[in-house]
Amino acid sequence: MSDFSYPHFRFDLLKKDPHSQARRGRLSTPHGIVETPAFIFCGTKASVKGIYPSQLKAAGTQFCLANTYHLMLQPGADLIEQAGGLHAFMGWDGPLLTDSGGFQVFSLGYGSVADEIKGKRNRISSVQKITEEGVIFKSYLDGSLKMMTPEVSIEMQQKIGADFIVAFDECTPYHSSRTYTECSLERSHRWETRSFEAFDRHNNGKQAFYGIIQGGVYADLRERSAEYVNSMPFFGHAIGGTLGASKEEMYYVVDLARRHLTSIRPIHLLGIGGISDIFEGVALGIDTFDCVHPTRIARHGGALVPFALRDHSVREHISLKRASYAQDFTPIDPTCPCETCQKFSRAYVHYLLKTREILAITALTLHNVFFMNRLMQSIREALDTGTFQELRKKWAL
């Protein structure tokens, strides 16, 4: 396996920031180039909610992601294969990644994962059983029992046909004991090995494989996991699992995980996308990020804005549902080239939100996509020109 190669993929490191681990890179795929650091937009169910692929592209988006868990349940991997693959099915011809579904199987199961890593909603456990073979879980659509294994996840991801696919792993909750985390980590490694073997059996050369580093908040386990993934012929690595309970802990864990990973492969940080988190992540050497946050807060009435336009000491967005915007006829961000900022006032977007016009969702999603892409663009330019630290300070709280 050590001589495994990805002839249609490349990752080139172009420049390194002398004052941090930040790096400027370029990811080449069969569906185009991704300049890194980059943000990957979540189109979990084969759609970035609320906007067209053409709008995504026009907003400067390089890369999107979908989720194996959702797609295998509906419409099914076979149907996507029949459609000619995910790119054709969803009308996005740029680079795509599918997540393995591991996170969903566990986060939708252990309410605690969802509670601790993500929101605080109580969910009914859907995980029925975890065995060496895989996970038996209950479909959220019809309650039927499903078996998710490394082989199933990879088979689905090969049928779905994204450029990048991800190994099936177990995502442990924050409060997992060290003993459980270690046990889970070893099992995840065995699952990742099986994932890779399944991938290798039907590899058509058009997909590149990401391995996930686990280990929770435990330094030695992160190191052990890094040694494992480094030893496997993965194209890139994704940092997964719990990242702690606070921002400080998250940066600590990311640093822990990152420092032991080989520097020649692209590193993805799963599920992180706050503005300050991106600056910290880039500084720690992360190449790509994905997160539902920009598009989700858009649907909840939030517009990401530059530091100077914030109306709240810590919040990275403004809430246009507030009545205080009812008569604000200025754009969300006068420097933003998106159609929302060019044509619509805050007052109009506020009105669209209050009347629950669906255009509000499109308008804010489009803006936030532009915002994230412009942010990443500015980070890349800063890395190119050696001014990353200055830019980082400009955005610091």
Next chain:
RNA sequence: GGAGGGGUGGUCGAGUGGUUAAUGGCAGCAGACUGUAAAUCUGCCGGCGAGAGUCUACGUAGGUUCGAAUCCUACCCCCUCCA
């Protein structure tokens, strides 16, 4: 002129003798959202008070009652139908 229906907190609208400062929705305020079961969820929402509490409240004015937004009387508005 006759018959009927109705006036409830910012608003719409429940309640029809006592756990009622008064269900709900909306608006308002605050918070959350980070590998998307999320165009979602949570809290507050008459005044004063940190709080126990207290004051003012269901068109207006009286009355019945231990007790009324709820029953009675008069009056003032609004709506529908008939002439």
